[in-house]
Amino acid sequence: MEIVDMKQLNASQLSQAARILTEEIPIGWPGLKDAEEEIVKLRDGKPGTLLLAAVEEGEVIGWCGMIPKYGGNVYELHPLAVRRDRQRTGVGTVLVKRIEEEARAAGGLTLWVGADDDKPGGETSFANADLYDDLPGRIAGFVPGTHQAAFYMKLGFKIIGVMPDANGPGKPDIFLAKKL
Numbered sequence: 001m002e003i004v005d006m007k008q009l010n011a012s013q014l015s016q017a018a019r020i021l022t023e024e025i026p027i028g029w030p031g032l033k034d035a036e037e038e039i040v041k042l043r044d045g046k047p048g049t050l051l052l053a054a055v056e057e058g059e060v061i062g063w064c065g066m067i068p069k070y071g072g073n074v075y076e077l078h079p080l081a082v083r084r085d086r087q088r089t090g091v092g093t094v095l096v097k098r099i100e101e102e103a104r105a106a107g108g109l110t111l112w113v114g115a116d117d118d119k120p121g122g123e124t125s126f127a128n129a130d131l132y133d134d135l136p137g138r139i140a141g142f143v144p145g146t147h148q149a150a151f152y153m154k155l156g157f158k159i160i161g162v163m164p165d166a167n168g169p170g171k172p173d174i175f176l177a178k179k180l
Helices: 011-024 032-043 091-105 135-140 149-154
Strands: 002-005 050-056 059-069 074-082 110-116 158-163 173-179
Touching (some): 002 091, 011 032, 011 050, 059 091, 091 110, 149 173
Antiparallel strands (some): 050 059, 158 173
């Protein structure tokens, strides 16, 4: 597996990356055109933004990006998408660690990510809970369940905030960050 700047990808590989985004995060990018537009917007957008792809035998198997915030002191990890048949094989971990290195090299102090708990019924202990009642206690007792927050927490990210009802009643957005 090789990690490359997505500016180096050919049209077919960019299409593969878009398909991964649509298949793995359809709530954000329901159609291939939506995903292709997101990639172009990020790739050609704000200075300091970087998109990295995991490529194996010419095929994109995952990708992620970093977007500078707060004058480059903070970088948002956005998005992270790994092909379903390659999930839980270390591809996401390699991509996040490489983004951490790139953000640190660019002078970043913090890397953050937002993780919506928006599936029907929820996945975490924050789902369908009154997050206005003792939020610090709820954060201390957080149970990620099957949610992607567990992945980020294994990589050293900590919960830094929660936006209750961000995606509808009982469907919060969870903010996680890591000191670089």
